[in-house]
Amino acid sequence: MHASSVVTFSDLSLSEDLLKAVKAKGYTHPSPIQVQAIPVILGGRDLLASAQTGTGKTAGFTLPLLQRLSQSTKSQKYHIRALVLTPTRELAAQVAESVRDYGRYLPLKSLVIFGGVGQQPQVDALKHGVDVLIATPGRLLDLHQQGHVDLSQIETLILDEADRMLDMGFIHDIKRLLRLLPKQRQNLLFSATFSNEIQTLAKQLLNDPAFIEVAPRNTTAEKxxxxxxxxxxxxxxxxxxxxxxxxxxxxxxxxxxxxxxxxxxxxxxxxxxxxxxxxxxxxxxxxxxxxxxxxxxxxxxxxxxxxxxxxxxxxxxxxxxxxxxxxxxxxxxxxxxxxxxxxxxxxxxxxxxxxxxxxxxxxxxxxxxxxxxxxxxxxxxxxxxxxxxxxxxxxxxQRTPRKGKPTSNQQARRSRH
Missing domain, CATH: 3.40.50.300 (P-loop containing nucleotide triphosphate hydrolases)
Incomplete structure (x- = not known):
C-alpha cells in the first residue's frame, strides 16, 4: 500500500496526547497496517488482521485502543476495560511497554500479568484498578479462579498472535476466558497465518469484522x-x-x-x-x-x-x-x-x-x-x-495418534517444544 508513504499519524484522527507520544518515540509515518487498522478500530468495528511480527501491528491496535478508552467514560472506578491476550511472557511485556509509551500523556492505568514470577505484586496492582490488562492466558485464569480478576466489564478484547496461542495449546483457556467476558464488546484478532483453526475461532469470536492483510501471505522479504x-x-x-x-x-x-x-x-x-x-x-x-x-x-x-x-x-x-x-x-x-x-x-x-x-x-x-x-x-x-x-x-x-490418523501440522509443531 503506497498510501502510507504520504499519510502521517496526524491524518489518522488521533488525539494530541497520542500524537505527542508517537513523536516522542521518533515515528512520523505510520506503517501500512497502522494506516488500515487505526480507523477501523477507532470506528468500533471488529477486526481480523494478518500481520507478521515487525509490521508495526502493536502500535496499530494500541493507539486506537487508548484513544477509545480515553474518550469514553468508565462505568465504574475499578473495572478492567480492555484485555490483550498474548501467547508468551516476552510478547506480553512488549505490548505492555507499548501501552505505557503511547499512553504516557493519558490518565489510563495498565498492568501486565504472566506466569513465572510471583503473583502478589500483580494482585496488589489489580486492586488499584486497571484500564488495560495485558496477560498470558494461564496466569489470567489462575487469578480469576482466585477471585482477583473481574472481566465482566471488558469493552475491547485483543488476541495477539492468535495462531501461536493455538499452536501452544491455549484454545481451551481462550474459550474459558471468552465465557467470562460481556457479550457486547469489540474484538480484534491478529494472526500471522490463517489455519482452519484460526478461521473457526474468528467465526466464533468476531462480529462482521473488517479484514486486513499486510504483506502477501507466506512471502519472504525482498531485502x-x-x-x-x-x-x-x-x-x-x-x-x-x-x-x-x-x-x-x-x-x-x-x-x-x-x-x-x-x-x-x-x-x-x-x-x-x-x-x-x-x-x-x-x-x-x-x-x-x-x-x-x-x-x-x-x-x-x-x-x-x-x-x-x-x-x-x-x-x-x-x-x-x-x-x-x-x-x-x-x-x-x-x-x-x-x-x-x-x-x-x-x-x-x-x-x-x-x-x-x-x-x-x-x-x-x-x-x-x-x-x-x-x-x-x-x-x-x-x-x-x-x-x-x-x-x-x-x-x-511421532507415534501414530490413537485414531489412526496422521498427525496434523499443529501436533507436529507442538511436539518440538
Missing part, C-alpha cells in the same frame, strides 16, 4: 538474502562456528528444533569463545530477559532459540538469522527469517541443511515459490552417500 549450506548433521556446529568467525557475524539469532538442542549448541559455541546463550520455554523469565538484553546490547554474539521462545522477541536491527535445524512446518521458516531485513535494511538468512531435511527444504521452497541458493563450504562438504535418519522431535518420529 533478505537467503541461502543454504549443505552439510552433514554431525558437522553443523563446526560449520556454524566457522561461518560466524570467517564472516565476523555479530548478533546472530540461531534457531534449533528442540530446547535440548538449543542448550547444547549455546554451550558448545561458548566453549569456542563465541559468546552464546539459549532461550526457550524452560528458562526462567529473568534468564530470558537477561539473555535478550545482552544480545540487544551486543555483549552476546549469538542467541539460540526455539520457535516458541523467539516468537515475540522484538529486535529492531537483526542482521543474521541462522536455521541450525529447518522447521518442521514451512510457514515457521517465513516467521523466523522475517526478523531480519526490517525497515528497509539488508538482512541475511542462512540454513544449515543435512540429508535428513531434504523434504523440509522442498516444502519451504514450494511455499516461498523460489529455490534457495546452495553452497558448500570447503572442508565441510557433505558425504554424498549419507543416508537420512528420522528427525528428532519431528513429524516422522
Amino acid at each position: 533478505i538474502e537467503q541461502s543454504v549450506y549443505r552439510v552433514d548433521r554431525e558437522k553443523k556446529r563446526e560449520l556454524l562456528a566457522h561461518l560466524i568467525e570467517k564472516h565476523r557475524w555479530f548478533q546472530v539469532l540461531v534457531f534449533t528444533r528442540t530446547k535440548h538442542g538449543a542448550n547444547r549448541l549455546a554451550e558448545q559455541l561458548s566453549k569456542q569463545s563465541i559468546p552464546a546463550m539459549a532461550i526457550h520455554g524452560n528458562k526462567s523469565q529473568g534468564a530470558r530477559t537477561r539473555a535478550l538484553e545482552s544480545f540487544k546490547s551486543g555483549d552476546l554474539q549469538v542467541l539460540v532459540a526455539t520457535d516458541i521462545a523467539a516468537r515475540g522477541l522484538d529486535i529492531d536491527d537483526l542482521p543474521h538469522v541462522v536455521n541450525f535445524d529447518l522447521p518442521n512446518v514451512a510457514e515457521d521458516y517465513v516467521h523466523r527469517i522475517g526478523r531480519t531485513g526490517r525497515a528497509g535494511r539488508q538482512g541475511e538468512a542462512v540454513s544449515l541443511v543435512c540429508v535428513d531435511e531434504n523434504s523440509l527444504l522442498k516444502n519451504i521452497e514450494k511455499l516461498i515459490k523460489q529455490p534457495l541458493t546452495r553452497h558448500t563450504e570447503p572442508g565441510f562438504e557433505p558425504d554424498p552417500n549419507a543416508t537420512p535418519q528420522p528427525i528428532e522431535n519431528g513429524r516422522r518420529q
Whole structure:
C-alpha cells in the first residue's frame, strides 16, 4: 500500500496526547497496517488482521485502543476495560511497554500479568484498578479462579498472535476466558497465518469484522538474502562456528528444533569463545530477559532459540538469522527469517541443511515459490552417500495418534517444544 508513504499519524484522527507520544518515540509515518487498522478500530468495528511480527501491528491496535478508552467514560472506578491476550511472557511485556509509551500523556492505568514470577505484586496492582490488562492466558485464569480478576466489564478484547496461542495449546483457556467476558464488546484478532483453526475461532469470536492483510501471505522479504549450506548433521556446529568467525557475524539469532538442542549448541559455541546463550520455554523469565538484553546490547554474539521462545522477541536491527535445524512446518521458516531485513535494511538468512531435511527444504521452497541458493563450504562438504535418519522431535518420529490418523501440522509443531 503506497498510501502510507504520504499519510502521517496526524491524518489518522488521533488525539494530541497520542500524537505527542508517537513523536516522542521518533515515528512520523505510520506503517501500512497502522494506516488500515487505526480507523477501523477507532470506528468500533471488529477486526481480523494478518500481520507478521515487525509490521508495526502493536502500535496499530494500541493507539486506537487508548484513544477509545480515553474518550469514553468508565462505568465504574475499578473495572478492567480492555484485555490483550498474548501467547508468551516476552510478547506480553512488549505490548505492555507499548501501552505505557503511547499512553504516557493519558490518565489510563495498565498492568501486565504472566506466569513465572510471583503473583502478589500483580494482585496488589489489580486492586488499584486497571484500564488495560495485558496477560498470558494461564496466569489470567489462575487469578480469576482466585477471585482477583473481574472481566465482566471488558469493552475491547485483543488476541495477539492468535495462531501461536493455538499452536501452544491455549484454545481451551481462550474459550474459558471468552465465557467470562460481556457479550457486547469489540474484538480484534491478529494472526500471522490463517489455519482452519484460526478461521473457526474468528467465526466464533468476531462480529462482521473488517479484514486486513499486510504483506502477501507466506512471502519472504525482498531485502533478505537467503541461502543454504549443505552439510552433514554431525558437522553443523563446526560449520556454524566457522561461518560466524570467517564472516565476523555479530548478533546472530540461531534457531534449533528442540530446547535440548538449543542448550547444547549455546554451550558448545561458548566453549569456542563465541559468546552464546539459549532461550526457550524452560528458562526462567529473568534468564530470558537477561539473555535478550545482552544480545540487544551486543555483549552476546549469538542467541539460540526455539520457535516458541523467539516468537515475540522484538529486535529492531537483526542482521543474521541462522536455521541450525529447518522447521518442521514451512510457514515457521517465513516467521523466523522475517526478523531480519526490517525497515528497509539488508538482512541475511542462512540454513544449515543435512540429508535428513531434504523434504523440509522442498516444502519451504514450494511455499516461498523460489529455490534457495546452495553452497558448500570447503572442508565441510557433505558425504554424498549419507543416508537420512528420522528427525528428532519431528513429524516422522511421532507415534501414530490413537485414531489412526496422521498427525496434523499443529501436533507436529507442538511436539518440538
